[in-house]
Amino acid sequence: MSLGDVVYAAYERRVARRLDPATLPRHVGVMLDGNRRWAKARGKDSKSGHQAGADNIAHFLTWCEEVGVEVVTLWLLSTDNLARPANELAPLLTIIETAVADLAATGRWRINPVGAAELLPERTATSLRDSAAHTAGVAGMTVNVAVGYGGRQEITDAVRALLLRKAGEGMVLADVAATLTADDIATHLYTSGQPDPDLVIRTSGEQRLSGFMLWQSAHSEFYFCEAYWPDFRRVDFLRALRAYSERHRRFGG
Numbered sequence: 576m577s578l579g580d581v582v583y584a585a586y587e588r589r590v591a592r593r594l595d596p597a598t599l600p601r602h603v604g605v606m607l608d609g610n611r612r613w614a615k616a617r618g619k620d621s622k623s624g625h626q627a628g629a630d631n632i633a634h635f636l637t638w639c640e641e642v643g644v645e646v647v648t649l650w651l652l653s654t655d656n657l658a659r660p661a662n663e664l665a666p667l668l669t670i671i672e673t674a675v676a677d678l679a680a681t682g683r684w685r686i687n688p689v690g691a692a693e694l695l696p697e698r699t700a701t702s703l704r705d706s707a708a709h710t711a712g713v714a715g716m717t718v719n720v721a722v723g724y725g726g727r728q729e730i731t732d733a734v735r736a737l738l739l740r741k742a743g744e745g746m747v748l749a750d751v752a753a754t755l756t757a758d759d760i761a762t763h764l765y766t767s768g769q770p771d772p773d774l775v776i777r778t779s780g781e782q783r784l785s786g787f788m789l790w791q792s793a794h795s796e797f798y799f800c801e802a803y804w805p806d807f808r809r810v811d812f813l814r815a816l817r818a819y820s821e822r823h824r825r826f827g828g
Contacts, residue, residue: 590813598820600773602646609779609803622666627805629674638812646717654725672702675720679706685713689765690724726789733763774819778804
């Protein structure tokens with residue numbers, strides 16, 4: 576082990592020791608950004624970058640598990656990404672299917688696909704459903720895999736589902752409008768029944784939401800990391816937790 580490795584390990588342990596378990600998030604959302612730029616910087620193709628990013632997911636979930644996080648949401652593919660050229664999208668979908676299936680095979684985490692499944696190729700949608708079914712009885716950390724996900728699409732789907740349910744109950748549109756509450760919509764979100772994300776992490780230096788969990792992140796804390804996702808390390812995660820624990824959450828106040 577080099578001197579640099581020793582110093583790094585000592586620093587990581589120091590950051591971890593100073594974290595107060597009482598101040599850590601229950602739900603962490605992650606925008607796994609920078610895979611393609613990571614690959615380009617190394618003279619590799621985008622597929623290699625996406626695979627490197629997929630290879631880092633289980634490490635991240637383990638770090639979350641170690642500190643007691645209850646829910647993790649991984650944004651793996653947006654609705655906008657579905658418009659990518661077929662020669663790039665097809666291998667990316669295969670990588671996602673395999674990565675999620677591998678996570679399910681560990682039996683450690685409960686897989687919960689979130690997104691517009693009807694927009695995905697049937698093979699991908701079926702693979703995600705199979706992974707969810709395989710882990711339905713797992714009592715461990717819930718892992719939302721956001722594939723074919725967009726915040727606007729989610730809210731649209733939630734409102735549509737709400738209107739259809741109310742219509743099925745015999746209510747007319749005017750009555751629905753008169754009694755509509757934010758909780759009515761929240762009940763029909765993809766993450767219904769889960770706590771909203773306390774902390775949202777985005778890698779690669781980009782500082783925007785890009786439509787990620789628009790409804791649920793109203794009171795979230797955000798942490799933007801310069802590292803590309805394949806390079807995101809445990810110490811980067813611990814720094815995000817440290818930054819989160821040092822903030823005073825106002826919840827709109």
